[in-house]
Amino acid sequence: MAGTLDSYLPLSSASLHILLALAGEDLHGYAIMQEVATQSEGIYKLGPGTLYDNLQKLIQSGWVQELGARRGDDDPRRRYYRLTDAGREVLKAETTRLTQVVREARSRLRMPSPRRV
Amino acid sequence: MLRCLYRCAVRLHPANFRQRFGDEMLYIFDQQKGTQAALGVTLDCILSLLRQWTLRPRIGMERPATPVQNATADNILLFETFDAFPLRKSAIIYGALLSLVLLYITVYAIPHSGIDLLNLHNVEIAINSIQQENAQTGRGMILLDQYVGQYISKNPSAKFSIQIEGDASSDNHLSLSLGGAGHSSLRLLPLSPTKFIILGARDSYVDFTADAQGRICCLSLVMNSNAVTAKRQ
Numbered sequence: 283m284a285g286t287l288d289s290y291l292p293l294s295s296a297s298l299h300i301l302l303a304l305a306g307e308d309l310h311g312y313a314i315m316q317e318v319a320t321q322s323e324g325i326y327k328l329g330p331g332t333l334y335d336n337l338q339k340l341i342q343s344g345w346v347q348e349l350g351a352r353r354g355d356d357d358p359r360r361r362y363y364r365l366t367d368a369g370r371e372v373l374k375a376e377t378t379r380l381t382q383v384v385r386e387a388r389s390r391l392r393m394p395s396p397r398r399v
Numbered sequence: 400m401l402r403c404l405y406r407c408a409v410r411l412h413p414a415n416f417r418q419r420f421g422d423e424m425l426y427i428f429d430q431q432k433g434t435q436a437a438l439g440v441t442l443d444c445i446l447s448l449l450r451q452w453t454l455r456p457r458i459g460m461e462r463p464a465t466p467v468q469n470a471t472a473d474n475i476l477l478f479e480t481f482d483a484f485p486l487r488k489s490a491i492i493y494g495a496l497l498s499l500v501l502l503y504i505t506v507y508a509i510p511h512s513g514i515d516l517l518n519l520h521n522v523e524i525a526i527n528s529i530q531q532e533n534a535q536t537g538r539g540m541i542l543l544d545q546y547v548g549q550y551i552s553k554n555p556s557a558k559f560s561i562q563i564e565g566d567a568s569s570d571n572h573l574s575l576s577l578g579g580a581g582h583s584s585l586r587l588l589p590l591s592p593t594k595f596i597i598l599g600a601r602d603s604y605v606d607f608t609a610d611a612q613g614r615i616c617c618l619s620l621v622m623n624s625n626a627v628t629a630k631r632q
Contacts, residue, residue, distance in 0.1 A: 311423045312430055329440055330427040331447020334420040335455070359426040 287375040290343075296328060296336045301345065301365060301373045308349060310360040311337070337363065345369030401437050402428060408444040412451050414489070452493075543573055546607055550618050550629035559620065559629050561587075561605075575605060575620075597622075 293301070303309060303317035314337075315328050340346040346369055349362040365373070387393075405428050409421050424444065431437045543563050550559040560576040564584065573595060574584035587595035587605060597603040606619040617630045 311420075312427050315427065329443025329447070330424045331443040331445075331450070333427075334416070334424060335447050335450055338416060338420070338455075357426055359422040361423055 287372055290372055291376055291379050293372070293376050294336070295326065296332050297340060298373075298376060299326060299328065300333070300336055300340060301369055301376075304346060304363060304365040305370065305373060308362045308364045310355075310362050312360070314363070340369065343368075345372055401434070401441055405437070405441045405444055408441065408448050411448055413455075416451055543571060545615050546573055548615075549632040551632055552627050552629035555627065557627060557629065559618065560584075561618070 299318040299321060300314055302321060303314045306317075309317060311330065311333055315330070315333055318326060318328050337346060341348055341363075345366055347364045347366050349364055351358055351361055406425065409417060409424050412421070428437065428440055428444075431440050546561050547563060548561060550561065551557075552559070558578055560582075562574055562576065562584070563571050564574045564586070565571040573587040573589075575587055575597065576582045576584045585600065586598040588598055589595050590604070593607045593609070595605045595607075597605065600622065602624065603620075603622040606621065607615050608617050608619070610616040615631060617628060620627045620629070
């Protein structure tokens with residue numbers, strides 16, 4: 283499985299942030315945009331075009347599932363999205379890859395590892 | 400106004416994308432507070448539009464029901480072709496319309512580009528500097544004098560006059576009068592010792608010819624591909 287997952291890595295920034303946003307709970311598009319902005323402390327902001335362009339790819343890949351609208355929601359236009367098991371595995375693989383990158387970078391730059399609190 | 404533009408951009412997305420995400424995209428626009436945020440969202444939507452039509456032409460198109468076999472029983476490889484993804488009629492129509500619009504814009508833009516005027520302006524600047532230099536050294540009048548005179552054409556019957564106009568100290572130049580001296584004149588700008596373009600007339604120039612002694616003996620006036628040759632009197 284790991285061998286097949288590696289072929290999808292590295293993920294684009296937008297895909298990574300979307301998967302990360304959906305890792306906690308099911309969200310609608312606008313909530314994904316807000317969650318991404320919160321995660322990145324406002325540095326990375328997704329526009330709707332970029333969001334849905336990437337969501338389309340992620341749904342096509344089977345990493346995100348479209349749930350449709352929820353009854354009694356504030357706005358009937360909202361559709362919710364869920365991270366699938368395959369998407370979670372890809373996110374884990376990307377996180378592992380990024381961890382290795384950070385470790386390598388710290389080693390080369392001779393930076394101390396962050397202390398665990 | 401901005402919402403209208405945004406809605407147009409959403410509508411121009413490929414049908415499968417628009418039907419799936421169009422309403423949500425409008426919802427997101429409605430959540431934006433302030434013109435700047437709405438403008439950012441609109442620009443992102445326009446970029447997405449370009450991306451969808453150029454980089455994602457096949458997303459959303461279903462694969463054929465019969466799977467393509469990659470290898471036969473004899474282990475001879477078969478290759479998948481683009482036949483599995485036939486072009487949609489709407490894509491062909493959009494492409495044709497876009498091509499026509501681009502062609503129209505290009506054809507319209509060429510005569511209005513100002514490139515001719517720019518070149519002519521540059522030639523004029525260069526000539527003016529040469530003329531100023533000649534005036535300072537006293538060579539200007541001597542060079543231009545050799546072209547001055549009356550030129551007669553028999554077929555068709557016409558009379559041309561070449562004269563020097565302008566301030567002799569700085570802006571002296573040759574001019575061409577159709578119908579002899581006293582008529583309205585056209586300013587000539589030299590391209591070479593024998594070739595002068597007519598200022599303000601496209602594709603028009605005067606070509607002087609010298610005899611064995613180096614004296615200018617006739618001219619050819621070319622206007623819009625029609626040439627008239629006239630002998631000097």
